[in-house]
Amino acid sequence: MSVQQHYPWHNSTWQRLQQSRQRRHHALLLRGRQGIAKLDFANRLAQSLLCQSPLDNGDACGQCVSCSWFAQGTHPDYRLLTPEQDAPEGAEAAAASGKKAVRKSTQISVTQIRELAGFLELSSHQVDGRRVVVIHPADALNQTSANALLKMLEEPPANVIFLLVTSHPQRLLPTIMSRCQQVEMPTPAExxxxxxxxxxxxxxxxxxxxxxxxxxxxxxxxxxxxxxxxxxxxxxxxxxxxxxxxxxxxxxxxxxxxxxxxxxxxxxxxxxxxxxxxxxxxxxxxxxxxxxxxxxxxxxxxxxxxxxxxxxxxxxxxxxxxxxxxxxxxxxxxxxxxxxxxx
Ligand SMILES: [Zn+2]
Incomplete structure (x- = not known):
C-alpha cells in the first residue's frame, strides 16, 4: 500500500467527490466495471480522509504520521474487508482430496463483520476520531454478513466512513444500496x-x-x-x-x-x-x-x-x-x- 497510483480516468470522479466533501455521506458505494482500479480509488480516498493535512485537491499529503502508517499498511483506523484466504470448507475439501488448498473464499463472512463491529467500538487513534472501512468486493457479502453490515449502516458509529466497492451492484441487497451514496465510476475512453x-x-x-x-x-x-x-x-x-x-x-x-x-x-x-x-x-x-x-x-x-x-x-x-x-x-x-x- 505504498504511494497510490493515480489513474487519469478517476479524475472526474475524484473532483466530484471533493466538491461534495462538506455533505459527505457516511457510506459510499463505488461502482463501475471490472478492471478500472476501483479499489485503488477507494484506498486513495481512504488515505486522504485519514490524512492530517490533505492537499488542495483533496489528496493525502504523503508526509504526516497518518500517511506513513497508511503507506506501511498499519493504519490503526483503517480496515479492509475482503474475502479471507482459504475458506474452511475449501481447506477441508482440499485436505480430503489430498491436494493443496488453493481456493480462495469468495465470501465475506459474518465473523469478519462481527470483528469489524468490535473494532468500531474502540475509540480511534486520531484527534478527529475518523475511521475508514473499505469493503471489497461488496458483492462478496453473503445474506448473513450483509444483514449484519446493514445494521451498522443504519446506525453508523460516529465518524466512520464506509467505502463499498463493487463491479456487480445488482448482487447487493437493495437495503444496503439504499443506505449508500452511489458513486458511478466511468470506464475510460479507448x-x-x-x-x-x-x-x-x-x-x-x-x-x-x-x-x-x-x-x-x-x-x-x-x-x-x-x-x-x-x-x-x-x-x-x-x-x-x-x-x-x-x-x-x-x-x-x-x-x-x-x-x-x-x-x-x-x-x-x-x-x-x-x-x-x-x-x-x-x-x-x-x-x-x-x-x-x-x-x-x-x-x-x-x-x-x-x-x-x-x-x-x-x-x-x-x-x-x-x-x-x-x-x-x-x-x-x-x-x-x-x-x-x-x-
Ligand atoms: Zn498526510
Missing part, C-alpha cells in the same frame, strides 16, 4: 486507456484492450502474464473440427478454468460476430482462423453451444471436474464444424 497502457510499456496495447473488453488493468495484466497462454488457447480452438478434445482438455485444465472459459466465451462471441457479418471484438490476433472457421459452422448449433458454455460457466463446478467438463465442451465444440465448407 484513447485514454490506450495512452495509459502505452505509458505502462504494454506492447500491442490495442489488441489487449480489445481482448479485455476495454478494461485497462485487465489488458495490462493479460499482456504481461497471459500472452503465451492465450496464444496456446487460440491455436487449439483454431483447429475446429480437427481439435482433439481429450488432449486439449488436459492442456487447458492446467491453464486455469476461469481463464479458459473467458477465452472460449470471447472466441465464440467473435465467431458469431463474423458469421453475422458484424465486428469481432476480442481475438483480433486470430481473425484469419476465425474467418475460416465461420465458413464451416452451423449458426443455430453455434448459438446453442454458446448457451451451453454460458451455463457451464455459471454452474462453475468443483475443480476436480474441470477436465471432464472441458472434455465435454471441447468435444461439442469440434462437432460444430462440418468437413466441407457450407455455402
Amino acid at each position: 484513447a485514454e486507456a490506450l495512452a495509459w497502457l502505452e505509458q505502462q510499456g504494454v506492447q500491442d496495447a490495442a489488441n489487449w484492450l480489445a481482448y479485455s473488453g476495454g478494461s485497462p488493468l485487465q489488458a495490462a495484466e493479460a499482456a504481461t502474464t497471459g500472452n503465451e497462454r492465450l496464444q496456446a488457447l487460440a491455436t487449439r480452438l483454431a483447429q475446429g473440427q480437427g481439435l482433439d478434445p481429450f488432449a486439449t482438455a488436459s492442456e487447458f485444465a492446467m491453464l486455469g478454468m476461469e481463464e479458459v472459459m473467458t477465452a472460449l466465451q470471447k472466441w465464440l462471441y467473435d465467431l458469431l460476430a463474423i458469421s453475422l457479418d458484424t465486428q469481432p471484438r476480442y481475438h483480433l490476433n486470430s481473425l484469419p482462423a476465425l474467418q475460416a472457421l465461420s465458413k464451416s459452422v452451423d449458426l443455430s448449433e453455434l448459438l446453442a453451444y454458446q448457451r451451453d458454455v454460458d451455463s457451464a460457466r455459471r454452474s462453475a463446478s468443483h475443480p476436480l471436474n474441470n477436465e471432464l467438463q472441458l472434455e465435454h465442451l471441447l468435444l461439442q465444440y469440434s462437432k460444430l464444424f462440418s468437413s466441407k465448407a457450407r455455402t
Whole structure:
C-alpha cells in the first residue's frame, strides 16, 4: 500500500467527490466495471480522509504520521474487508482430496463483520476520531454478513466512513444500496486507456484492450502474464473440427478454468460476430482462423453451444471436474464444424 497510483480516468470522479466533501455521506458505494482500479480509488480516498493535512485537491499529503502508517499498511483506523484466504470448507475439501488448498473464499463472512463491529467500538487513534472501512468486493457479502453490515449502516458509529466497492451492484441487497451514496465510476475512453497502457510499456496495447473488453488493468495484466497462454488457447480452438478434445482438455485444465472459459466465451462471441457479418471484438490476433472457421459452422448449433458454455460457466463446478467438463465442451465444440465448407 505504498504511494497510490493515480489513474487519469478517476479524475472526474475524484473532483466530484471533493466538491461534495462538506455533505459527505457516511457510506459510499463505488461502482463501475471490472478492471478500472476501483479499489485503488477507494484506498486513495481512504488515505486522504485519514490524512492530517490533505492537499488542495483533496489528496493525502504523503508526509504526516497518518500517511506513513497508511503507506506501511498499519493504519490503526483503517480496515479492509475482503474475502479471507482459504475458506474452511475449501481447506477441508482440499485436505480430503489430498491436494493443496488453493481456493480462495469468495465470501465475506459474518465473523469478519462481527470483528469489524468490535473494532468500531474502540475509540480511534486520531484527534478527529475518523475511521475508514473499505469493503471489497461488496458483492462478496453473503445474506448473513450483509444483514449484519446493514445494521451498522443504519446506525453508523460516529465518524466512520464506509467505502463499498463493487463491479456487480445488482448482487447487493437493495437495503444496503439504499443506505449508500452511489458513486458511478466511468470506464475510460479507448484513447485514454490506450495512452495509459502505452505509458505502462504494454506492447500491442490495442489488441489487449480489445481482448479485455476495454478494461485497462485487465489488458495490462493479460499482456504481461497471459500472452503465451492465450496464444496456446487460440491455436487449439483454431483447429475446429480437427481439435482433439481429450488432449486439449488436459492442456487447458492446467491453464486455469476461469481463464479458459473467458477465452472460449470471447472466441465464440467473435465467431458469431463474423458469421453475422458484424465486428469481432476480442481475438483480433486470430481473425484469419476465425474467418475460416465461420465458413464451416452451423449458426443455430453455434448459438446453442454458446448457451451451453454460458451455463457451464455459471454452474462453475468443483475443480476436480474441470477436465471432464472441458472434455465435454471441447468435444461439442469440434462437432460444430462440418468437413466441407457450407455455402
Ligand atoms: Zn498526510
